Amino acid sequence: MKEIPKAYDPKAVEDGIYQNWEESGYFNPDNLKLPKNADYFSISMPPPNVTGVLHLGHALENAIMDTAIRFQRLLGKRAVIIPGTDHAAVATQARVEKNLIKEGIKDPRQQLGREKLLEKIREYSENSKATILKQIKKMGTSCDWSRLAYTFDEPRSNAVNKVFIKMYNDGLIYRGYRVVNWSVKGQSTCSDDELVYVERQAKLYTFKYSKDFPFAIATTRPETKLGDTAVAVNPKDKKYKKFIGQTFSVDLGHGQQEIKVVAEDSVDPKFGTGALGVTPAHSMIDFEIAQKNNLPVIKVIGEDGKMTKEAGKDYVGLTVEAAREKFVAWLKDNDLFIGEEDIKQNVGTSDRFGDVIEVIPMTQWWVNVNKEIPGRGKTLKDLMREAVTTGHDGDENQIIKITPNHFLNLYLQWIDNLRDWCISRQIWWGHRIPVWYKNKGKDNEEVFAGLEAPRGNWEQDPDTLDTWFSSGLWTFSTLGWPENIDDKGNKTGDLKKFHPTTWMQMGYELLFFWMARMILMTTYILNEIPFKSVYIHGILRDKDGKKFSKSLGNGIDPIEISKQYGTDALRLSLISGMSAGNDARFYEEKVEGARNFVNKLWNISRYILSSVSEITLIDEKPKAQTIADEWILAKLDNVIAEATTDLKSFNFSSAADTLREFTRSDFADWYLEISKLQAQSSKLKENTDRILLYVLGKLLILWHPFIPFVTEEIWTNFGCKELLLVQKWSEVVDLDIEQKEENDKNIFYPFWKFEEVVMTIRNLRADFKVDPAKKVAVSIVGKNLAKIKFDEQKDSIIFLARLDKLEVEKTKPKNSVSHVLEGVGEICLHLEGLVDLKKEKERIESEIKSVEGYIKSLEQKLKNKDFAKKAPKEVVEKEEFKLKEQKEKMEKLEEQLKSLR
RNA sequence: GGGCAAUUAGCUCAGCUGGUUAGAGCGUACGAUUCACAUUCGUAAGGUCACUGGUUCAAUUCCAGUAUUGCCCACCA
Secondary structure (H helix, E strand, C coil): CCCCCCCCCHHHHHHHHHHHHHHHCCCCHHHCCCCCCCCEEEEECCCCECCCCCCHHHHHHHHHHHHHHHHHHHCCCEEEEECEEECCHHHHHHHHHHHHHHCCCCCHHHHHHHHHHHHHHHHHHHHHHHHHHHHHHHCCCCCCHHHCEECCCHHHHHHHHHHHHHHHHCCCEEEEEEEEEEECCCCEEECHHHEEEEEEEEEEEEECCCCCCCCCEEECCHHHHHHCCEEEECCCCHHHHCCCCCEEEEECCCCEEEEEEEECCCCCCCCCCCEEEECHHHCHHHHHHHHHHCCCCCCCECCCCEECHHHCCCCCCCEHHHHHHHHHHHHHHCCCEEEEEEEEEEEEEECCCCCECEEEEEEEEEECCCCECCCCCCEHHHHHHHCCCCCHHHCHHHCCEEECCCHHHHHHHHHHCCCCEECEECCCCCCECCEEEECCCCCCCEEEECCCCCCCCEEECCCEECHHHHHCCHHHHCCCCCCCECCCCCECHHHHHHCCEEEEEEEHHHHHHHHHHHHHHHHHHCCCCCEEEEEEECCEECCCCCECCCCCCCCCCHHHHHHHHCHHHHHHHHHCCCCCCCCEECCHHHHHHHHHHHHHHHHHHHHHHHHCCCCCCCCCCCCCCCHHHHHHHHHHHHHHHHHHHHHHCCCHHHHHHHHHHHHHHHHHHHHHHHHHHHCCCCCCHHHHHHHHHHHHHHHHHHHCCCCHHHHHHHHHHHCCCCCHHHCCCCCCCCCCHHHHHHHHHHHHHHHHHHHHHHHHHHHHHHHCCCCCCCCEEEEEECCCHHHHCHHHHHHHHHHHCCEEEEEECCCCCCCEEEEEECCCEEEEEECCCCCCHHHHHHHHHHHHHHHHHHHHHHHHHHHCHHHHHHCCHHHHHHHHHHHHHHHHHHHHHHHHHHHHC
8 A cells, every 4th residue: 555645736846847857857858769761740839928927828828839749759759848948129128217216217218218228128038948947847837948049049149140131131121211210218219010009089171281272181299280282082983083193382381392193003982082182291092102102202201209390390390289279270270170070990000119109210120021032032921822722832841831821811911911120120129230331421331231330430220120020040050050050051060960950839929920920931032931830819817708918917827837836737627727829818717626636636546546456557458357458448448549539630638528528437436436346356456457457547548648747646656767758648449440449339338328227226226216326226127238248247237336235137026216228227216115106207298298209200200202312321220220129118108107097 | 990809607718620409717506524625525407509591401600691799900191
């Protein structure tokens, strides 16, 4: 007998187990004892931002990744997760600045200066990084810490610079004066994807540029009209057609302004007046119209969010709101104002700083997605499309498989709308743009892109790169690019082993931010896809379906949950109910359920390990001596097959369900109970022990990917040299159809009927309020009981249903209540004292009613000639069998009813 | 405006390529303190599978439409 605690205590063992795993070195696939030709399975961990602590979303990702990688490791692959963290440029700087402002430093950038502020951010991010890495370990994630990376460390920075320079030399990165999304609060640009659209009320003003201007325009931003250089109308719009091409000179109170009427298909003739005032400097669309028509760009709003000199002396220095008011007043004074109406409007806000974005023309760095890549005959956009459609360069083996597939459309649609990517940011925390300038005069500037400044008086660009620029390189920058490319351009080392990575998981919110950029960068730089397959999951929501957020205060700290319920319970509750592409709800009751299950597994093991004569690992399938033995062994094979299929196709939740059902219901509730009876027999005891140990061993391996700690802890009892972590997953050879049918007939059907008999008796006992502890007698009236191997299972029925007598009889005994069980017969429970005839009659009558209905529907189906003709033979036979069964049941029920009269 | 998804028991969700008088967990009701486990065990109640059509011998499952919800994109200047 072995002493095992009554309840599983995760706190006492988790840290030690993780340490053992780490020390074993097996997280690094190079240390796995595998045949030389073993396959690789690699995952790049989406690097968490170093902006704080691990949140529930991270916990979910870790659970998913680690379940996948542990399964692959058990399958005998060289499995690796490359871990890392992300410096998260804007997000981190914004967070630190916010903290500093709270501490009383009103304007951190001004007051501290670049170096000091960077120091603060570095300090914060290092702290946060250490915390997060520790927390990832707490989640049990088996990543290869020897390959840990950080987007902002030396090798990754080096990769960033190299990629930038290559793109620059290929003409794919350019510096240009274009309109950008500008956050006044953050004093930085942001990309189109970093905008969050918010609906708000706005006023749509209608006015004329001047009294003799032939028509009016409508706008929600009158103050920007000071910078208008054109009016766009739809060329199909008859009202305005004749004006196209004409130029009018108007005076909006700050000097003469040329307004040209241009044609533009996208203008909606029905909106407003059907004429669009074109403000090239402060609208993306207008800027594009201006470029097409060669119109001048007048910047009337500056980086400080205030009106510029070009807006005129009456407006310079005013906020946009003040300028709007003033300009509308001016229009009214000058009789140009026509009217205003309330409308709903979507405005873009900065996802990090939260303020409304101004569109402003500036000189920034851009990635040109529509330019042909030298020597490749296609654009970056083409590459991004190919990777998910025809395959990279038309190679079918290089198609990224997206699960679920419907995200493909979303991705393609996004690419269609993709504009050049603005990659320069005016914040300080990030990879500084590797470009130097000489003679920093406006007109005569020499530009150099390289790792270091050339000799002489050169000055580096002050801007930094969009954080997604470095994230885009993640799958290969973490694998030693560019060092791991040899002279001939071939991959070597880790890059050769692990790239393209095998599998990637991410939340759908990262589809554009990250996935698209990884595809862009990787296909361009390495000429291959970043990952072969990507699994998209949803986000976690609270019990009411709301997103977890700080402002709602509904946040759940995964570390707290882990402390309270154990990491295994956390992981299992995260995985179950999660399906590809869909959001899942998360709440504490779910964790509780998972915790209970983990404890159940613990107790199953506790029972087995303390009741067997000798604890040894049984690897070979034991022989079966009883129906129950046959059944549990066959059932286990089925479960292994199912779980394997599910895990191979990344249906984690479904695999866990299958295992849970088997463990709880089949193994614990049925086999374990029967084994107690079998253990009483000296003939069966030894073999039953072997079966228990065998099933338990397999079960631990099956469960290990999901709940690694508890399984590993139980495993130690077997006294094996090797950790459970690196055991062998047993794949089951598929049975052929004949064998399957044999199994069904000889093993599953008899056992299933056995279960039904036991449940029927229990049901009758409960129904007639028989004392649960009392032993009772049962008679079975039935023929062909050999078919369900009754004799062999008789003792088990007696044991599980708490009987003192079980007989087969010809007729229903007096003083008994019964239930008709298809395929068996009447199960009659003897009662003490008289049977309540009225109640019994009612029971039978209601049963007859339901069977009648069933028979009717079956008969109807079978009478239908088309059904007999067109339905497959098996289906017809099945229905006929059902009908026969039900009719037999009916006969018995009617007999019973008769006997009651 | 364009697109995508979802709609099954009080709640959270399964139900794969059409044939089960629809399944689980939680919750609820009743019962049990038997030596693996009260983080337990047994039993039960509870659903016209959102709606309307169509295809089919057969539709929760396929198709179309409607409604509701959620999401993405474009954007109204």
